Amino acid sequence: MDRHATSTPVSPHDVTALLAALVMDVAECEVGGLSADGVVELLAAVRDSQGALDGLVVRLGLRADELAAVGEGGDAAEVLVRGVPGSTARREAGRVRAASQWPVVGDALRRGATSGDHVDSLARRLSGLTEDQRAAVDVDELVQQACRLPADTFDTMVKRTVDKIREDGGVADAEQKRAASEFRHWFDETAGMGRFRGALDPERYEQFTAVIEQHLNSIANQQGDPIIKSPNLAARALHELVTRTGTDRRPIPAAGFVIDYQTLASGRQHDDMICETIDRHDLTVETVDRMLCDAVLRRVVLDDRGVPINVGRRYRTATDAQWAAAKAVYATCGWHHCTRSINVVPTPSHPALGRWRPH
Secondary structure, eight states, X not given: OOTTTOOOOOOHHHHHHHHHHHHHHXXXXXXXXXXXXXXXXXXXXXXXXXXHHHHHHHHHHHHHHHHHHTTSSOOHHHHHTTTSOHHHHHHHHHHHHHHHHOHHHHHHHHTTSSOHHHHHHHHHHHHTSOHHHHHXXXXXXXXXXXXXXOHHHHHHXXXXXXHHHHSSTTHHHHHHHHHHOEEEEEEETTTTEEEEEEEOOHHHHHHHHHHHHHHHHHHHHHSSSOOOOOHHHHHHXXXXXXXXXXGGOOXXXXXXXXXXXXXXXXXXXXXXXXEEETTOOBOOHHHHHHHTTSOEEEEEEEOTTSOEEEEEEEEESSOHHHHHHHHHXXXXXXXXXXXXXXXXXXXXXXXXXXXXXXX
């Protein structure tokens, strides 16, 4: 029988007791004797349970909003933050908002037919659309796809759907995120510590974290004994990078990114376009085109299932001789109307990925 075909009401008290007993049973579950088929079967049951529990959290958040509207208790954002990290609470609150706006989403979660990760993708991708653009989205169709596709494949599909609706390849959204980027710092007199807070658009976030991670690894490799990479070590790496001067300043690497060959060759978006950072943050074609004015490229060939079958050698888009020729011809960057000076010539030992840029 289809486990979603019938539904028997269960009291919250019974579910509370059931979950308490389930936690104990799961902790004691012995998997050492499972066969390969048994592993797959149990894992499928766990995935279904995770989806159903995600759905229950969303329904509780919706109920909290209903009660808060009549002055009884806190809303979803206040209730969900209890007992979990803030990032988890914000993610769950986003699912509640999505279920409130699109009931079909909440229903799919309730039945365990899809996962919270799918709803996260849907909420994140559609949040940047205008009201008219969101009205053009066939949410019912997207939910059907969410019920059958893996979360990462579904996220890519939603991105392509949104890009088609925007008609500008995401340029306006990228500009909006860049305009919303900020950096703040202040001294906490109580703690006696300087504090920072900021938000960066995907391109600059990847560049910022890449250079810190590179220097952090450099510090760790210089130590005689094994060293644990920690937030404290990251703070040291950031300080050393910012306070370096003169010849001690090293080339700053840019973020890595992934782009399909058709987009790379044509410089135009298409239905199956892949244009994102290594961590799957969206980039516009214009951004990647700008980054490619000098970059180190690696060819990766995928089969029809998306599995890498060939990883080619790296190669540069500009040699040292070409850099010298460019400096002889141009006083500034050769990009259209760019006034940035050409102040670094990469070498094979220090390839300054993307240093010659218009912005």
